[in-house]
Amino acid sequence: MSKRVSFQHSRRPSLSRVRGAVVAAGVGTSMVLGVGAAFAADPASAPRAASLIDNGAAHSVAKQAAVQRQAAKAAETERAAAQAAAVKKAAAWEAPVSRYVLSASYGNDGARWAHKHSGQDFAVPTGTEVQAAHSGTVVKAGPNGGGDGPAYGNAVVISHGNGVYSQYAHLSRIDVHIGQTVKTGEHIALSGNTGNSSGPHLHFEIRTSPNYGSAINPVSFLHKQGVRI
Known part of the structure; x- marks a missing residue:
């Protein structure tokens, strides 16, 4: 009796399964490609991001440097203005007292003077601060008019150079000494x-020498220096 030999044939997958596999494979491929693209995007964008950061930092540094330059320029301008003001003040003249009433003037006649009045009187209370009318060096300071005579009482004479001197008399107190350098407006x-x-009162003179007898009109002199009293 002959044996029947049976052959088992592999079943061919159904069309739906094939399609499912293909779809699944496609989705997987897409996912892989998408992930790859995402990873690939990072290296490409990194230089651009770094460039943006660098540009931003450079802009910030440049802005800060500009602000610093502006601040330095403003500070230099302020220093220059302060120096100019100091030079101007040193070169300027001013009245020897701040608040006053003018009394006897230069050239007045009167029984109190042996000759015509040699200065300008500023009526002020005793103890009023007396200031140097201009920068210079003290050449006389003391009682007896600092050597000019008892009529002046306590007195100070300051040399301002170029043959110009100022005198301050009838003082209650002297706060400078001979040889001392003073600035315009400094307490004396x-x-x-x-x-x-x-x-x-304060008796004030402008002289052409440190000694009595060389006085000129102090008001006219101060007017020429831009000081109105």
Whole structure:
């Protein structure tokens, strides 16, 4: 009896399974490609990101440097203005007292003076601050008019160079000494009523020498220096 030999044939996968596999494979491939693309995007964008960061930092540094330059320029301008003001003040003249009433003027006649009045009187209370009318060096300071005579009482004389001197008399207190350098507006004494004086005031002279007898009109002189009293 002959044996029947049976052959088993592999079943061919159904069309739906094939399609499912293909679709699944496609999705997988897409996912892989997408992920790859995503990873691939990072290296490409990194230089651009770095460039943006570098540009931003450079802009920030440049802006800060500009602000610093502006601040330095403003500070330099302020320093220059302060120096100019200091030079101007040193070169300027001013009244020897801040608040006053003008009394006896230069050239007045009167029984109190042996000759015509040699200066300008500023009526102020005793103890009023007396300031240097201009920068210079103290050449006289003391009682007896600093050597010019008892009529002046306590007095100070300052040399301003170029043959110009200022004198401050009838002082109650002297706060400078011979040889001392003073600046315009610097405190030098307190006003008073010493010497030949009819009441508290400051006697102020402009001279062409440190000594009595060389006085010129102090008001006219100060006017030429831009000082109105």
